[in-house]
Amino acid sequence: MTGDPGVAATSDPSQASAGNPCSPGTARCVDEVTSEVCNEEGKSFERTRCEVDTLCLEGRCVGLASPRGKLDPARFHTVRGEGWLNGWGATEPLSTKSFDKLPHPDAVLTGVDAPKLTSLCAARGFVTVLTKDKKRKGETRRAVLAGYLVSGQQRPVTVLVGMRGGARVYLNGAIALEGRRPGNEQPLQDEVIADAELRAGVNTLVVVVEQFEPAPAGLWLRVRGARGEPLPDLRFASAASEDCAPEELLDVRWSPRAIAEGFAVEAHLQAPGLWPRRLGELSYEARLTGKKGEGDVLGRGAVPLASLTGEGASVSMVAPFEEAGKAELRLRLEATGRGADATTPAGPSAKPGAASSGRDKLAEVRTPLVFRGDLHRSIIALDAAVTAAARPDLPSGSRDSFTHHVATLKLALAEAHPDLPWLRAHTREAKSLAKVLLQGQDPYRNKTGVVHRAYRAKVDGALQPYLVFVPPSYKSEGTPMPLVLVAHGLDNPPGVALRALIGEAPDMASDRARAARHLPAFPDQGAILAAPWGFGNAGPRPLGEQDTLDVIDAIEADYRVDPRRVSLTGYSLGGTVAFTVPLHYPDRFAAAAPLCGYPNLKDYRNVRGVPHAPWEDRLIDQRYIVRYAENGLHLPLHVVHGGKDGPDRSRVVVDRYRALGNPVTFDLQDDLDHNVWDHGYERGRMISWLTARRRPEVPPRVRLVTGEHRYDRAFWVRLVGREDGARRGEIDAHWVKDARRVEVTTRNVEALALDFRGIGTIDGGTAQVVLDGESPIEVSERAGEAFFVRRRGAWTRSDEAPPRAGKKRPGVSGPLDDALRHQQLIVYGTLDPAQTETNRAVAAYHGSIHATGAETRYPVKADTEITEAELTGRTLVLVGSPSSNRVTALFAGDLPVKFEDDALTLRGKRHAGPHVGVSLIWPHPRDAAEYLVLHAGVTFRGTAYSRFLPRLAPDFVVYDARITAQKGDLLMDRRPALDGGFFGEAWD
Numbered sequence: 001m002t003g004d005p006g007v008a009a010t011s012d013p014s015q016a017s018a019g020n021p022c023s024p025g026t027a028r029c030v031d032e033v034t035s036e037v038c039n040e041e042g043k044s045f046e047r048t049r050c051e052v053d054t055l056c057l058e059g060r061c062v063g064l065a066s067p068r069g070k071l072d073p074a075r076f077h078t079v080r081g082e083g084w085l086n087g088w089g090a091t092e093p094l095s096t097k098s099f100d101k102l103p104h105p106d107a108v109l110t111g112v113d114a115p116k117l118t119s120l121c122a123a124r125g126f127v128t129v130l131t132k133d134k135k136r137k138g139e140t141r142r143a144v145l146a147g148y149l150v151s152g153q154q155r156p157v158t159v160l161v162g163m164r165g166g167a168r169v170y171l172n173g174a175i176a177l178e179g180r181r182p183g184n185e186q187p188l189q190d191e192v193i194a195d196a197e198l199r200a201g202v203n204t205l206v207v208v209v210e211q212f213e214p215a216p217a218g219l220w221l222r223v224r225g226a227r228g229e230p231l232p233d234l235r236f237a238s239a240a241s242e243d244c245a246p247e248e249l250l251d252v253r254w255s256p257r258a259i260a261e262g263f264a265v266e267a268h269l270q271a272p273g274l275w276p277r278r279l280g281e282l283s284y285e286a287r288l289t290g291k292k293g294e295g296d297v298l299g300r301g302a303v304p305l306a307s308l309t310g311e312g313a314s315v316s317m318v319a320p321f322e323e324a325g326k327a328e329l330r331l332r333l334e335a336t337g338r339g340a341d342a343t344t345p346a347g348p349s350a351k352p353g354a355a356s357s358g359r360d361k362l363a364e365v366r367t368p369l370v371f372r373g374d375l376h377r378s379i380i381a382l383d384a385a386v387t388a389a390a391r392p393d394l395p396s397g398s399r400d401s402f403t404h405h406v407a408t409l410k411l412a413l414a415e416a417h418p419d420l421p422w423l424r425a426h427t428r429e430a431k432s433l434a435k436v437l438l439q440g441q442d443p444y445r446n447k448t449g450v451v452h453r454a455y456r457a458k459v460d461g462a463l464q465p466y467l468v469f470v471p472p473s474y475k476s477e478g479t480p481m482p483l484v485l486v487a488h489g490l491d492n493p494p495g496v497a498l499r500a501l502i503g504e505a506p507d508m509a510s511d512r513a514r515a516a517r518h519l520p521a522f523p524d525q526g527a528i529l530a531a532p533w534g535f536g537n538a539g540p541r542p543l544g545e546q547d548t549l550d551v552i553d554a555i556e557a558d559y560r561v562d563p564r565r566v567s568l569t570g571y572s573l574g575g576t577v578a579f580t581v582p583l584h585y586p587d588r589f590a591a592a593a594p595l596c597g598y599p600n601l602k603d604y605r606n607v608r609g610v611p612h613a614p615w616e617d618r619l620i621d622q623r624y625i626v627r628y629a630e631n632g633l634h635l636p637l638h639v640v641h642g643g644k645d646g647p648d649r650s651r652v653v654v655d656r657y658r659a660l661g662n663p664v665t666f667d668l669q670d671d672l673d674h675n676v677w678d679h680g681y682e683r684g685r686m687i688s689w690l691t692a693r694r695r696p697e698v699p700p701r702v703r704l705v706t707g708e709h710r711y712d713r714a715f716w717v718r719l720v721g722r723e724d725g726a727r728r729g730e731i732d733a734h735w736v737k738d739a740r741r742v743e744v745t746t747r748n749v750e751a752l753a754l755d756f757r758g759i760g761t762i763d764g765g766t767a768q769v770v771l772d773g774e775s776p777i778e779v780s781e782r783a784g785e786a787f788f789v790r791r792r793g794a795w796t797r798s799d800e801a802p803p804r805a806g807k808k809r810p811g812v813s814g815p816l817d818d819a820l821r822h823q824q825l826i827v828y829g830t831l832d833p834a835q836t837e838t839n840r841a842v843a844a845y846h847g848s849i850h851a852t853g854a855e856t857r858y859p860v861k862a863d864t865e866i867t868e869a870e871l872t873g874r875t876l877v878l879v880g881s882p883s884s885n886r887v888t889a890l891f892a893g894d895l896p897v898k899f900e901d902d903a904l905t906l907r908g909k910r911h912a913g914p915h916v917g918v919s920l921i922w923p924h925p926r927d928a929a930e931y932l933v934l935h936a937g938v939t940f941r942g943t944a945y946s947r948f949l950p951r952l953a954p955d956f957v958v959y960d961a962r963i964t965a966q967k968g969d970l971l972m973d974r975r976p977a978l979d980g981g982f983f984g985e986a987w988d
Contacts, residue, residue, distance in 0.1 A: 021044065025038060027058075029058070032050075053071070058153055066204070068109060068110070077243075078277050079274060081272050081309040083222040085273055086126075086127055086274055087119070089118070089146045090118060117146060119242045121249060125251075126162075127220075129209040140212055147237060150234070157231070163181050163209075163219040163220070164181055165181065165219075166208075166210035167179055178192075182213070183212065186850055227835075228941070230837065250365075256319075259380065262321040263318070263369055264319075266316045283334050284332065285332045286298040286300075286330070287329075289327060327369050327371070331365050333363045379410060382409070389437055397455060400455055402430075404454035404463040405426075433447075453466050455551070458550075459823055460857060466494060466533055467531045477560075481561060482527045484687055484690050485567070487575075487577035487578055489508075490573045493516035497531040499519060499520065501684070501687065523684060525687050527687055530555055534577070535547050536849070536855035538854035543856060566588060567690040571597075576599055579592070579597050582632075583628040583635065587715045590694055591636045591690050592638075595676050596675075598649045598650075599652065600649045625653065630660060630705040630730070632662045634695065639666050640669070710818065716758025723790070728748060729748045752787075752788055753785045766778050815955050822874065823874040825859055825866075829879060830863055831863070832880075835940040839943060846946070847877075863880075871926060872926050875930045878932060878934050880943060904958070906979065916937060917936065918934065918942070918958045919959075922987070953980075956979075
């Protein structure tokens with residue numbers, strides 16, 4: 001046979017009669033050099049050997065002719081696992097002049113004067129084509145990647161790319177896909193998806209990568225079927241003269257864990273895309289080597305190819321140490337036996353049918369290990385105290401804090417942390433705590449100084465660290481102390497924030513992590529000081545705000561804190577926290593001191609300078625903290641800002657405070673830029689100002705303004721329901737004690753509660769409540785909440801809380817990011833194999849820092865792994881439509897969206913097209929306290945596009961491929977939505 005594509009492969013057995021084994025014309029590959037075709041009678045398959053320089057794919061012998069002549073079959077790799085094309089021929093970086101000399105990018109494959117192509121390999125799938133260019137002077141640099149895809153038949157495909165910089169993909173000389181992304185953004189897999197067509201035989205694949213910024217430029221790239229399904233019969237070859245070595249395509253990730261003997265080490269092996277066809281099972285041998293030579297063999301075994309190119313395979317071993325020192329763990333890998341394509345020729349001189357076999361050295365991968373000797377043993381010995389900390393009489397905060405402390409030490413051992421003085425000091429502290437623990441006592445009860453604490457977060461079940469300074473004057477049985485929290489700046493550890501608060505901030509250009517580990521002496525100012533972690537840089541966003549509140553709860557549970565003298569300060573990102581959290585929860589704070597914050601949401605460049613959808617205006621108004629200034633009636637602010645740092649950012653709150661007559665100090669330092677913390681926190685003076693403030697216990701007047709159900713109370717006033725969820729609700733309540741009367745004015749309120757426990761009992765008598773000037777309503781209870789509801793335009797007293805079942809309420813109100821405050825389980829669908837890969841990737845994204853803005857990882861499971869018990873008790877984030885996700889199908893009748901083969905319908909609007917997707921939040925039909933969140937598309941594309949939602953998203957958004965024009969940021973901006981908005985107060 002020649003290079004003719006041959007007979008089309010079919011697999012339909014319906015034409016075969018009961019007595020015939022096959023249907024006429026059916027073709028199949030016995031191996032990569034042998035084709036079989038069912039004869040005209042359907043009696044048997046007739047076998048044909050493919051010629052040299054051909055491959056059997058999908059039942060046909062495919063010629064390997066290319067612009068450079070016939071290609072060697074041995075050069076072609078299988079496309080396995082996640083399918084990344086991660087081994088290319090690449091040019092050197094090209095200037096604009098050099099690139100313009102190419103008549104067409106495909107000229108790198110055909111031109112006489114084409115630039116040389118060298119091998120470029122990427123073990124983890126993302127190909128960095130142009131490295132960081134610090135000397136770049138504005139000129140766009142380019143590089144060209146080239147390779148060959150061979151297909152057994154002509155077929156429609158999708159080309160999927162994620163990029164940093166710019167990329168243009170040429171398939172057989174025509175542009176198949178192009179896009180551009182900023183270099184400072186994290187590239188997503190499958191960011192841009194385009195339709196294309198492969199022809200039978202060899203296809204040229206050329207990519208022009210462009211670098212517009214100093215940041216590195218590169219891409220993820222894979223080719224999938226028209227429905228997104230993997231195409232196992234594709235083959236790919238680099239256009240370079242040399243191929244990537246197998247070890248250059250093998251992703252190895254080491255995970256050492258400190259144990260008594262030394263380290264338990266796991267090596268995770270994965271081939272995320274290309275893999276040599278001739279290599280099959282891998283054998284391995286692990287050795288620990290040091291100064292004295294090879295060392296002993298730690299283990300031997302084999303890794304099958306199927307696991308290597310799928311989810312990956314793990315190799316585990318124990319690396320024992322007898323004495324302190326450094327060593328290297330070496331994992332030697334060899335190809336053994338025959339590859340998956342058993343009869344593939346081993347090279348250009350091999351005869352058809354010659355199989356590769358025997359043993360070939362493949363790779364040796366290494367990782368260093370450092371054993372700290374007695375220090376290592378001391379840390380491992382702390383496990384006994386961790387076990388003792390599990391006793392039921394120990395406060396949970398103490399148990400969690402000690403467990404986290406030891407876990408931090410073990411991680412430092414595994415990572416060979418270089419800061420030995422810190423590691424020794426942190427170990428001594430742990431041993432001191434352990435001694436008290438093993439005596440049956442709480443080691444934190446009377447511990448003073450800087451204390452490393454942790455609590456277990458409800459949202460992800462992980463231990464969240466925070467720092468506390470307990471002054472020497474604190475006594476566990478003494479007078480309650482004030483508490484001052486400080487929120488850190490961007491990329492600052494809590495220790496840096498705590499240092500800054502006492503006037504000992506490090507140089508922010510220095511090693512801030514080291515500065516956070518080595519803290520100075522702290523003065524005793526008669527207050528407990530604390531620095532939350534804030535889930536990293538979550539700041540004022542949902543998880544950051546929740547962390548601030550949870551740290552206060554944890555400290556109040558473990559220390560004698562005066563609840564009326566809790567205050568919050570912070571700088572930069574933390575300054576925004578210090579504006580936002582107290583105005584959302586005004587009855588929890590005595591005062592706040594924001595330094596160089598940016599509460600001016602409406603003036604952000606990515607808000608002011610872009611178009612707004614109506615629902616975005618509503619979101620902005622809800623999140624604009626200036627709108628909550630009325631809540632600061634009893635919340636003094638001390639605001640510090642630099643005159644060279646855009647002081648209007650803080651001034652918007654200050655001006656509103658002043659207009660309302662609320663207490664505010666504005667310390668504007670005209671000669672300072674962003675760093676005002678050295679001035680504002682000098683000699684700890686802000687601590688003195690904050691601790692001198694005291695929250696009123698029973699303020700006679702309370703103001704409450706809110707645009708979100710979650711922020712529903714202040715002191716003795718609670719807003720239960722709004723008439724119009726699109727507008728803010730406002731309550732101004734005044735307790736006239738002498739007249740035994742509460743005077744209330746409202747705006748956009750349909751139900752409220754007054755807590756007479758918060759304003760004093762009525763002592764068996766009665767009081768009057770006058771709402772919006774209407775006739776007084778008598779209240780005679782001795783204590784408790786009294787409820788009032790507006791019915792038919794008039795206020796009436798209710799004996800119990802107005803029912804909110806089926807309505808929006810605190811914790812179940814949307815919008816989409818409100819789910820971040822809940823314990824979540826992210827479930828991806830596996831019903832449709834063509835969509836499983838995308839569903840899994842999207843699920844991982846929505847549980848990551850890129851989607852949440854916080855360093856947390858929500859658990860992710862396949863729909864087949866979910867138990868009945870896991871369906872309730874948490875918010876479920878469902879990835880995939882009912883046709884691809886079993887759990888989505890289970891709740892399909894309860895969701896407001898309906899899917900068809902080519903469309904979806906939401907709120908009576910039908911949106912047709914294979915690229916349409918929807919993201920929405922909805923009350924959980926089986927758990928009144930939780931949500932269902934759905935990210936799903938008509939096809940896999942719509943599901944993939946859910947990763948492009950902005951941070952401010954409403955209850956629902958319907959989108960198509962145009963949403964990929966941008967990612968991140970606050971608003972849709974250049975991403976037009978097909979529909980979007982809020983469900984009504986009754987979720988209608």
